[in-house]
Amino acid sequence: DAGVTQSPTHLIKTRGQHVTLRCSPISGHKSVSWYQQVLGQGPQFIFQYYEKEERGRGNFPDRFSARQFPNYSSELNVNALLLGDSALYLCASSFDMTGELFFGEGSRLTVL
Amino acid sequence: RKEVEQDPGPFNVPEGATVAFNCTYSNSASQSFFWYRQDCRKEPKLLMSVYSSGNEDGRFTAQLNRASQYISLLIRDSKLSDSATYLCVVTNTNTGNQFYFGTGTSLTVIP
Numbered sequence: 001d002a003g004v005t006q007s008p009t010h011l012i013k014t015r016g017q018h019v020t021l022r023c024s025p026i027s028g029h030k031s032v033s034w035y036q037q038v039l040g041q042g043p044q045f046i047f048q049y050y051e052k053e054e055r056g057r058g059n060f061p062d063r064f065s066a067r068q069f070p071n072y073s074s075e076l077n078v079n080a081l082l083l084g085d086s087a088l089y090l091c092a093s094s095f096d097m098t099g100e101l102f103f104g105e106g107s108r109l110t111v112l
Numbered sequence: 113r114k115e116v117e118q119d120p121g122p123f124n125v126p127e128g129a130t131v132a133f134n135c136t137y138s139n140s141a142s143q144s145f146f147w148y149r150q151d152c153r154k155e156p157k158l159l160m161s162v163y164s165s166g167n168e169d170g171r172f173t174a175q176l177n178r179a180s181q182y183i184s185l186l187i188r189d190s191k192l193s194d195s196a197t198y199l200c201v202v203t204n205t206n207t208g209n210q211f212y213f214g215t216g217t218s219l220t221v222i223p
Binding site for chain 1: 116118135144146147154155156157158161199203210212213214215216
C-alpha cells in the first residue's frame with residue numbers, strides 16, 4: 001500500500017516567488033496536515049484539513065494557504081517567498097482528525 | 113512559552129546503555145501524547161503513544177505525569193539502530209487537533 005506521497009521532493013526558488021507543494025494521503029485517510037520543519041527544530045503545525053474543510057491553522061502568515069480536494073489530496077501554497085521559508089515541508093495524513101499521523105518524506109524547499 | 117520543551121541533547125551512549133529522555137508541556141488541557149522517531153533527513157514516524165498508566169513496548173517505556181505535565185521515554189539495552197532524533201508530541205483537540213512537537217532529542221549509540 002502506498003504511504004503518503006509528496007511532490008516535489010526538492011525545489012529551489014528565489015525570494016518573492018510562489019510555490020505549490022502537493023500531497024496525496026494514504027488511501028482511506030480523510031485528514032491532511034501540513035508542517036514546516038527547519039533544521040534543528042521539530043515540525044511546526046501549519047494547517048489541518050478534514051473532509052475538505054480547514055480545521056486548524058498554526059501561527060503562520062497569510063502568505064501560506066492550503067486546500068484539500070474531493071479525493072482528499074492537498075496543496076500547500078506559499079506566496080512572496082522569504083529566505084526564512086527555507087525548510088522541509090511535511091504532509092501528514094490520518095484516518096480522522098485525532099488519529100495517528102503518518103508523514104510523507106517531505107518537500108525540501110530552498111529559497112535563495 | 114513553548115508548548116513542548118525538550119532537552120535537545122545530544123546524548124551519546126554506548127551500546128547496551130539505558131537512556132532516558134524527558135519532555136514538559138505547558139497546556140494542562142493537552143489530551144494525547146506521543147513519542148515520534150526521526151532518522152536523519154527522513155520523516156518522523158510514530159514510536160509509541162503515551163498513556164497515563166505508563167506503557168512499554170519491548171525495550172521502550174513511556175511515562176506520563178499529568179500533575180507535573182511531564183513525559184518521559186526510557187530506552188533499555190540501547191542498540192546502534194536506536195540512533196535517531198526522538199520527538200515529544202502533545203495534542204489538544206480544542207485547538208484543531210494540532211500536534212505540537214518538541215525540538216527533538218538527538219541520540220547516538222556508540223559501538
